[in-house]
Amino acid sequence: MQLDVVNNENKKVGSVDVRDEVFGGRVNTDLMWESVVHANAAERRGTHATKNRALVSGSGKKPWRQKGTGRARVGSSRTPLWRHGGTVFGPQPRGYDFKLSKKVERGALRAALAQKMKEGDLIVVDALMADEVKTKAAAELLKRLGVTGKAVLVDVATDEKLSRSVRNIPGVSLVPSTRLTAREVIDARSVVATRGALEKLQEALG
Numbered sequence: 001m002q003l004d005v006v007n008n009e010n011k012k013v014g015s016v017d018v019r020d021e022v023f024g025g026r027v028n029t030d031l032m033w034e035s036v037v038h039a040n041a042a043e044r045r046g047t048h049a050t051k052n053r054a055l056v057s058g059s060g061k062k063p064w065r066q067k068g069t070g071r072a073r074v075g076s077s078r079t080p081l082w083r084h085g086g087t088v089f090g091p092q093p094r095g096y097d098f099k100l101s102k103k104v105e106r107g108a109l110r111a112a113l114a115q116k117m118k119e120g121d122l123i124v125v126d127a128l129m130a131d132e133v134k135t136k137a138a139a140e141l142l143k144r145l146g147v148t149g150k151a152v153l154v155d156v157a158t159d160e161k162l163s164r165s166v167r168n169i170p171g172v173s174l175v176p177s178t179r180l181t182a183r184e185v186i187d188a189r190s191v192v193a194t195r196g197a198l199e200k201l202q203e204a205l206g
Helices: 029-043 102-119 135-144 160-166 182-187 195-205
Strands: 002-006 012-017 122-125 151-155 172-176 190-194
Touching: 012 195, 029 102, 029 182, 102 122, 102 182, 102 190, 102 195, 122 195, 135 160, 151 182, 151 195, 160 172, 190 195
Parallel strands: 002 122, 122 190, 151 172, 151 190
Antiparallel strands: 002 012
């Protein structure tokens, strides 16, 4: 399978071969789901905390004697059964991150890119560079390429001027090919990759 390569003016300047054994198979949505869940879990802060009976304020003295009052027996005013008492098994600070094999991550990214190719939302360009740090120029570049909405730009090594130009455009990010994740591809409406970045991805995912 071949994909057209365009320049910054959206004019065809060549083509790039895409191996069917890498991107031509079935789109495994299960792997994509696992990768997205893993990425979301890794970003959870997990700083929630509740006070148990050892942490709430209050005396540990027994409110009244055990027998003879006619009231229910109780040992402390900090009991979870009382108002303002401690919380039983409440959430405590923790990390939600879990281990996901590299094989699953590669398979998820391969499936996400294959889906974008089938839907025609993958644009291959010869280069992603900017002459100056200017958001307007970057927005015009995306407009010429027919990119609207969320987009992820992929290059072998990110151009500093272009990176600073697109960071003020909502939903647009520039990432190196070695740092690209399945969640970024799935979340974007369009994927714009350089010829070199696509070849590097094929080598890594093959």
